[in-house]
Amino acid sequence: MSSTEQLAILPATKEPFQIVYADDVLLVVNKPARLLTVPGRHPQNQDCLIRRVQREFPFAEVVHRLDYDTSGLVILPMTKRVLSDISKQFQARMVHKHYIAVVAGKVAKTQGIIELPIASDNDNRPLYKVCQQDGKPSVTRYKLLSYDSTTDQSRVQLEPVTGRSHQLRVHMLALGNPMLGDTLYASSDVTGKSSRLMLHAEYIRFQHPLTKQPVEFSAAAPF
Template sequence: MKLFTYQPPQIPWLDIRYQDRDIVVLNKPSGLLSNPGRAENTYDCAINRLLNYAPDAILVHRLDCATSGIMVFALNKKAESNIKTQFQNRLTEKYYVAEVIGQVSQDEGVIELGMMADKANPPLQRLDESGKAAKTYYQVLERRVNTTLVKLKPITGRTHQLRLHMKALGHTIIGDDFYGNDTVIAASPRLNLHAQSLSFTHPYSNKPLTFTSQHPF
């Protein structure tokens, strides 16, 4: 694992894809934290950037720092409660696109492997049958020369779930400097994992909404 140095991208500073009186949807770049950590140098993050533009913005879910893609933020407490409940009750639908090392042989499948925190190596996680249940569907989108593009649909939302499940399949996400070997890390300057689509119900109109952002790899 490489030593982590936080250097968030400055361009785009704030990629807003949608806004109304209740919600804001962002396309978060890889390398930007969703919310600040304990260290002072982590103040620059998605929620703090958004607060400069929309002072009432509230974080309702997170993406890993290295993961890019669609995030939704609430603009009032009622919207926050509504959207958080949708996430908790698995009423939202989301899928990711990842580029993984090697050729995935099966066109699609499901991975069900329990997970828990690796207390000896924070913030890493590890697979463990006694851990929390974790389930991921995958589908091959494109087989490339040395990599495969896959669509990933997590049914549960465990920390680093997609990273560990693809590694367990034998196809680590390229650029993964937490769980990848030197070949995996050298294959991309970033983690090639992107939250491409998020669907949920609008907290006030109750209309179904879907937001997408094309993966950059």
């Protein structure tokens, strides 16, 4: 991690998280945009999702994260056993997620699969890039939901098969369709078309660690 990233101040939104599901062993919450999932390294980046949740649910823990700019569903286990179980499900790709995004331009195909390896961009940390030599295999399924010719913007559903950092942003950029409001990867004219990153984790499905039954949850995109 670069010193620039370590020292970056990321102001936490006042918007609260929403509880989508709760039982004795796990929570599913809807994280607002502009909120870290866990505390940042900078002293002013201590306000985050998990600390807010722990005020009400002291035993909640983090098993996966969403970026600061991304909103949507996050699973928070409340026992060590459930934390281990959900972690193993992520490793085995048993957790299925999809996101909603609004991107610049018209996506060329109505649906497809992006298979482009992603690596850290060492010259431009904390960014990532497509890199055939050093990149890790990265796969995203996408589906065009609608296109607005007036604004020249596409609404897409994205399913990350792999879970690389910034994968969805990098893959859509590689298609020529950067996300609106993306201050890291989009040009200033695209970034300025939205006051937030237009990326939301809308749906998640996994196996409940105790009942072993599939459970699924959704939270509509706020855009």
